[in-house]
Amino acid sequence: MPYDAPRPPSAGPGAAFFDVDNTLMRGASIYHFARGLASRDLFTTRDLLRFAWGQTVFRVTGAEQPDHINAAREAALAFVAGHDVGDLVALCEEIYDDSMADRIWEGTRRLVQRHLDAGQPVWLVTATPVELAQIIRRRLGLTGALGTEAESVDGVYTGRLNGDLMHGPAKAVAVRALARREGWDLAACSAYSDSSNDLPLLSLVGHPHAVNPDGDLRRYARTHQWPVHDFRRHRKALKVAVPAAVAGAVAGGVAVRAVRHRRRA
Template sequence: MALAIFDLDETLINGDCASLWSREMARLGWVDGECFMQRDAQLMAAYGEGKLAMEDYMAFSLAPMAGRARHAVASDVADFVPAVIDPLVYADARATIARHRSAGDRLLVISASGVHLVAPIAAHLGIDEVLAIDLELLDGHFSGRTEGVLTYREGKVTRLLTWLDSEGETLEGASFYSDSRNDLPLLCAVSHPYAVNPDPVLLAHAQQARWPVLSWR
């Protein structure tokens, strides 16, 4: 049994779940939609250029959740996933997940989005194990802050190595699928890296390294 590891945003789904959730929070009336989405777009552009400080994005995107009960947010996310996320899942992603599952591989989603989104989205896809940005809870309510190592860039490798140690697993034979230059540290660490709809920097690296380049639709 080998690990099959998947990035989430722009890899399994045609979109970014954090930005889509920002739009959902605007729809729910938690934020001033126009101003909030303008700032979200600015920060996501920085992410695409590999220039984003993830701490900045998380502070921004979690602010509307500060003080809200975990169970209440989970209820809204439970409606959001099938309505907004499910139509964006790539058919090729579903097929690849099914292929790895049939092969007996252990499936894991590792994402630089918050666990409040990543865990239910992964579960919707039949994947129970996730590593994502953990959120601080105070008496069952979100504080608006993160905790622990952020699963972003080298942080994905750090968190994964800790998880591997706790699970008695290794990266021998592991696959990792991602679209982003930000995931190069982890792509370089696995036996079978796959560039999925890659950004220009990842595409250039994948072509030079002769990694498979996949076009998922």
């Protein structure tokens, strides 16, 4: 369905919540981050392969089975454990500027701006690490960000999570708590996502929107007469966007290793 610009939201006791991957940004932000780390020699090829596989299973299947969730959790934690929080945040800033800033969907950026112009808070709600989500928030001038939180002690990541992955039902729980704290009326709030995994969040607010939706979300949105915004030009290419991102991440890691090997030789 082509993009049909909605009327600007009226200012009121509500907020807008945006998913990041494939909603605000083309592709998966965590893959771009992983590739950036690989190019800076912070991954071995084995780490990258393990991470890519765990995230692929999690994102492509969209499954809620505990073994898939755990695989994604372990892969995400493996590459931050033992690293200094400040160092990784600084790298996040570099990687965003180098390879993520130009991946923001202009159409979604316009949707965000409508809410900001109407005086409404705009929050990111994403499974990506909260440190990366906060950088995106600052770069785009948004209000706040909820993301997956990795535990740290004395400024070093432990390899454990604070709470659960910010995914599926966890997003709805977090947004409900945030709305209660801020005094927002959820019926006056809006939410935007590309994934049927986010139906708990989308169903929580009074104004749900499907952005670049997967097949299940598109069907659900049409059935329930939700607005659908599709900013993609090449549907066939986007059907394999996640596997392609994995291939790119793995290829990046292999290339780094190959360069190292040639230098040693």
